[in-house]
Amino acid sequence: MPKQWLPPQIKRVELSTRTNGRPNVRYQLTCDTGEVNGKRKQFRKRYKSEADARQKLSQIQAAIAADAYVHVGRLTVREACNQWIDSKHNLKPTSINGHKSKLSPVCAVLGDIEVQKLTKADIDRLVKRLRAGEQAGYKKWSPRSVNYMLSIFTAVVESQQRQGHVERNVARLVEHLPSEKAEMKILSEEDMFKILDHPGRDRHLWALALYGLRRGEIAALRWEHVNFETKTVRVTENRVVSGRVITTGTPKSRRSRRILPMPDEVLDALREAHALQLQERFASASYADSDYIACDSDGRPYHPNLLTFRWRKLLRELSIDRVRLHDARHSCGSLMHMRNVPTVVIAAWLGHSSAAFTMATYIHSQDDALLVASTSYQRGVTIPVTTSVGDNVPKDK
Structure with a gap:
């Protein structure tokens, strides 16, 4: 089989040290990877085998051709979070403060880690400690708070991915916790x-x-x-x-x-x-x-x-x-509902964007209402038919 010539990006280098009387050989890969902020960037690394150097060169060239190459960077998790917060120009101050509050344990625990070196295991450990109340400076977090934090941090890393700073979003790999929606109580x-x-x-x-x-x-x-x-x-x-x-x-x-x-x-x-x-x-x-x-x-x-x-x-x-x-x-909302106020009117009164949200979140049955409902199965009981605004249900004639 004829010997393959080395591509210009790979150079055979003999080290000064020898092993068993044989020269130690390395294959140095040096290739251009484009520009960042007007500065020329190169990838440079030595490999023990020519095959490894050729494989890496092929991967880099394919990534550059697909506009998916990620340059080596030193941006930390804390810096990434701050950049993401600063980019949210249309959010209310209350939303900004809420995001900062939920990202605070991320910055405190993972802040010094470079984004490119962040792993799923790093985030999993933080979630576990927050849920157990073992993270110093923080009380035990509910699943809702943890999921809120994960959603925001996923958006932070996704922004870095879109900018070409990380290859993949490891935060997206972390599973959200099952919600523990507390049963809401209402007054009689x-x-x-x-x-x-x-x-x-x-x-x-x-x-x-x-x-x-x-x-x-x-x-x-x-x-x-x-x-x-x-x-x-x-x-x-x-x-x-x-x-x-x-x-x-x-x-x-x-x-x-x-x-x-x-x-x-x-x-x-x-x-x-x-x-x-x-x-x-x-x-x-x-x-x-x-x-x-x-x-x-x-x-x-x-x-x-x-x-x-x-x-x-x-x-x-x-x-x-x-x-x-x-x-x-x-x-x-529940009292209005029991007194047959149309759902769309209740939604407008409470300031909701949709009647569906009103029904799903704010309307709750009371014991008195359940007692009335139980009589519907008694013989000889006539249940009046009521319709809400927008319903098209014909009444019995």
Whole structure:
């Protein structure tokens, strides 16, 4: 078989050392791989055999031809995460802070690893420690938080892959955890009206919560958004906490901006609170000029987390089983549903983008409703037919 000539990119090199009297031979591969930021780049490495050098040369040339060659880089995981965050120009500050919070253990534990050297095992170990509560500086993470982190970090590495900095996205190989969606609790009608009738400084806040406003919407609401003449409340802002930062911005979605007509009992609670705050303003020379409806006696706006704390305290005082403040919103949607309010109207009231999301997430059966449903199998019971907006179900004639 005739001897093959070496391609110009491969050079036979004899080392000064010898083995068993024979020269040590290496095959040095040197080939151009293109330009990065205007600088010429080359791949250079020595191999023990000519076959290995030829195989690597073939792989590099094929990758360059397919525009898939990845240059050697020193970019770290922390730098990649920061670059990805900086590239998100259209996200709200609250979303940015949430992403930073979920990427913080990635940066803390894997931050110094070069992205090109990151392995699936590195990420798996981090997930395991977060789930077990064994990662220093972090409490035990729920599957939802871990999956959130994995989704964002997958996007970070994918961005590096699209830019040609890594060959494959190892974060995509990590399996997401089974979701553990907690069963949502809602208040009974009796408990809802018990809260509405309970006197106290924050009664107007609980009334708004029971009528479907989010915690962030209540915390951001100001008296200029309340119109006592038209009996409406205008929801235009959201005041939320991300880590230790309080951010006020637009609501979660476009449809979250809404004007809601309020019943007299809610307006009465708002009038009482407004009158009290005016008295406190005139009585204090250092009263804060905040205009927030959720504030202390000095006019300083409540921290959103304080609303949750005061809600829990109220439930203990009224001997009501503990439910989250956000569950007051669930209770509002469920009560409307039980009273035959069309789903599309409930979605508009709660500020949802679709009625399907409203039905899947916020409408829940209550024990009383289940008891009524059980009577449908009794003999001689006539069940009235109701239709929602958009339904085309003919009634019995």
